[in-house]
Amino acid sequence: MSVQNETDSGIGHPPLTEAMVWDAEEARRARARQIEAVARWLVPVLVVFLTLFIWDRFVVVNEIPHFILPSPGRIWQQLVADRALLGASLIITLRITLMALAVAVVGGVILAILFTQSRFAELVFFPYAVILQVTPIVSIAPLIFIYVQDATARVLICAWIVAFFPILSNTTLGLKSVDHNLRDLFTIYGANRWQRLIHLQLPSALPYFLGGLRIAGGLALIGAIVAEYVVGSGGAGSGLAFRILEASYRLNIPRMFAALTLIAVVGVTIFALTGLLSHLLLRKWHESAIRREA
Amino acid sequence: MSEIHHRTTLPIDQRPRVLEMLGIDKVFNGNVTALKGMNLRVNEGDFISLLGPSGCGKSTALRLISGLMSPTTGRILWEGGKSRGDIGVVFQEPTLMPWATVARNVYLPFRLRGQSYASVRDEIHEALDLVGLAKFPDAYPRELSGGMKMRVSIARALVTNPRLILMDEPFGALDEITRQKLNNDLLRLKAEIGCTVIFVTHSVFESVFLSDRIVVMAARPGRVVEELQIDEPYPRDLAFRTSPEYAAYSQKVSAALMTAMGELV
Ligand SMILES: Nc1ncnc2c1ncn2[C@@H]1O[C@H](COP(=O)(O)OP(=O)(O)O)[C@@H](O)[C@H]1O
Ligand SMILES: [Mg+2]
Numbered sequence: 001m002s003v004q005n006e007t008d009s010g011i012g013h014p015p016l017t018e019a020m021v022w023d024a025e026e027a028r029r030a031r032a033r034q035i036e037a038v039a040r041w042l043v044p045v046l047v048v049f050l051t052l053f054i055w056d057r058f059v060v061v062n063e064i065p066h067f068i069l070p071s072p073g074r075i076w077q078q079l080v081a082d083r084a085l086l087g088a089s090l091i092i093t094l095r096i097t098l099m100a101l102a103v104a105v106v107g108g109v110i111l112a113i114l115f116t117q118s119r120f121a122e123l124v125f126f127p128y129a130v131i132l133q134v135t136p137i138v139s140i141a142p143l144i145f146i147y148v149q150d151a152t153a154r155v156l157i158c159a160w161i162v163a164f165f166p167i168l169s170n171t172t173l174g175l176k177s178v179d180h181n182l183r184d185l186f187t188i189y190g191a192n193r194w195q196r197l198i199h200l201q202l203p204s205a206l207p208y209f210l211g212g213l214r215i216a217g218g219l220a221l222i223g224a225i226v227a228e229y230v231v232g233s234g235g236a237g238s239g240l241a242f243r244i245l246e247a248s249y250r251l252n253i254p255r256m257f258a259a260l261t262l263i264a265v266v267g268v269t270i271f272a273l274t275g276l277l278s279h280l281l282l283r284k285w286h287e288s289a290i291r292r293e294a
Numbered sequence: 295m296s297e298i299h300h301r302t303t304l305p306i307d308q309r310p311r312v313l314e315m316l317g318i319d320k321v322f323n324g325n326v327t328a329l330k331g332m333n334l335r336v337n338e339g340d341f342i343s344l345l346g347p348s349g350c351g352k353s354t355a356l357r358l359i360s361g362l363m364s365p366t367t368g369r370i371l372w373e374g375g376k377s378r379g380d381i382g383v384v385f386q387e388p389t390l391m392p393w394a395t396v397a398r399n400v401y402l403p404f405r406l407r408g409q410s411y412a413s414v415r416d417e418i419h420e421a422l423d424l425v426g427l428a429k430f431p432d433a434y435p436r437e438l439s440g441g442m443k444m445r446v447s448i449a450r451a452l453v454t455n456p457r458l459i460l461m462d463e464p465f466g467a468l469d470e471i472t473r474q475k476l477n478n479d480l481l482r483l484k485a486e487i488g489c490t491v492i493f494v495t496h497s498v499f500e501s502v503f504l505s506d507r508i509v510v511m512a513a514r515p516g517r518v519v520e521e522l523q524i525d526e527p528y529p530r531d532l533a534f535r536t537s538p539e540y541a542a543y544s545q546k547v548s549a550a551l552m553t554a555m556g557e558l559v
Binding site: 179181182184185186187188189190191195199200203206284285286287 | 357360361362381383385387389391392393394402403405406407434435436
């Protein structure tokens with residue numbers, strides 16, 4: 001910048017002052033930031049619309065019948081037509097997912113705290129946590145349906161089994177990842193177990209927990225859907241997964257797509273909300289939330 | 295009215311004792327002798343530097359004093375009581391809680407004693423004032439430079455007005471200019487509140503500038519080889535840094551350090 005400054009300050013040009021150079025640079029950066037802020041939203045939205053457009057053209061041009069592949073517009077019509085039916089199912093799936101996530105958070109965090117407070121508890125419980133995690137839920141679900149009678153409880157347990165492990169393992173890792181100098185400092189100042197947990201371990205674990213939450217949110221939805229598939233036409237079969245199955249028996253392809261769309265929307269919403277929560281809680285202090293210019 | 299108690303510093307030979315390390319050995323895992331036969335008397339108002347190559351047991355000495363570990367043999371006597379007195383510590387890293395503001399970080403020692411923030415607000419603000427951070431109580435650590443973070447760490451160490459402040463190479467990771475600035479400020483602080491400091495460093499110049507006593511240590515096994523006094527009145531400033539006395543002391547301390555490191559150099 002300064003080299004240019006010297007060569008540019010010939011006859012006819014007012015010499016660039018430091019302040020002007022700085023302002024130009026600042027303005028350029030501010031513009032880049034604005035563009036970046038808009039692009040962050042605009043690009044994904046444009047990509048989605050472009051995809052829908054191509055999809056629509058593909059279906060129309062090739063004259064594909066809607067019972068093979070419905071166009072986006074046809075799916076939308078179906079959504080509107082089935083809004084009462086699908087809306088009720090959406091609420092059921094949503095409720096199961098959120099309940100499973102809530103229980104996973106509470107259970108995962110409490111178990112993680114227990115693990116870090118007592119080595120013995122970790123030795124006792126950790127194998128079970130791992131076994132539950134590595135065994136595919138589709139293979140456990142039929143057993144749960146035999147032993148558990150309540151329809152909601154069955155699906156809830158399945159969703160919980162899938163969702164809780166990332167919370168548990170991430171929070172445990174976070175509780176153990178305390179800066180060792182801070183740990184020493186707490187010892188020197190005579191902190192007791194409780195103070196250490198509240199003022200040191202839990203805040204240290206927060207970013208890890210939130211990472212786990214983002215994964216668990218998606219998994220809770222998967223758990224709820226899979227459990228409903230496995231239960232088939234059982235008593236709890238009125239969630240979105242059941243609607244998809246039902247529609248497939250009736251070869252109602254547009255409704256399958258409509259239900260699928262709702263599931264995807266729920267998934268994306270959970271992902272966005274957990275991301276927002278994470279951002280709000282960490283933006284003041286955590287590296288992951290700091291945006292730097294390249 | 296100031297909240298942090300200000301002590302007056304007596305002449306070096308009249309100071310009452312704060313603690314004494316008597317025949318301290320520290321052996322790790324039964325084979326690494328980190329410290330051997332260390333004796334050290336710390337008096338009120340002393341500014342003591344532990345100077346030596348890395349691995350000579352400086353940090354171990356501080357960890358023993360702070361009670362983070364206990365000696366294999368020997369004893370540490372604290373004046374006026376069996377237990378360790380109230381101390382403040384500063385590590386090489388600022389060691390701040392990233393999720394807490396500057397003021398909340400400085401509040402930590404009080405919080406862990408169960409005192410409410412409101413009851414110690416004045417102390418916190420005075421400590422921040424003393425280290426030159428009066429304007430930043432609500433900043434988060436990541437918004438501060440390395441030197442400013444270190445200042446927060448120092449404010450936290452002195453906010454409870456402890457009997458002894460332990461500093462383990464606090465400025466070792468800072469650039470030279472920041473380091474000199476913090477050295478000056480540390481001496482100003484010391485003059486203002488008359489605290490007692492044990493300061494670990496491996497810089498001859500830093501130790502000469504800051505201390506009234508320098509404990510030269512050697513490694514394998516870690517031990518004290520010489521104790522030197524710097525009989526130079528405080529406050530010390532730029533004039534002292536460029537004086538012939540400073541050069542002479544530095545030479546003497548360097549020589550002692552060379553002897554301590556023996557054939558290894
Ligand atoms: N917790 C520990 N376990 C085993 N060895 C240690 C431990 N802490 C320090 N040491 C050893 O003790 C010696 C002195 O270490 P330290 O006090 O950290 O030296 P300094 O701070 O002077 O560099 C070194 O040889 C080091 O490897
Ligand atoms: Mg050290």
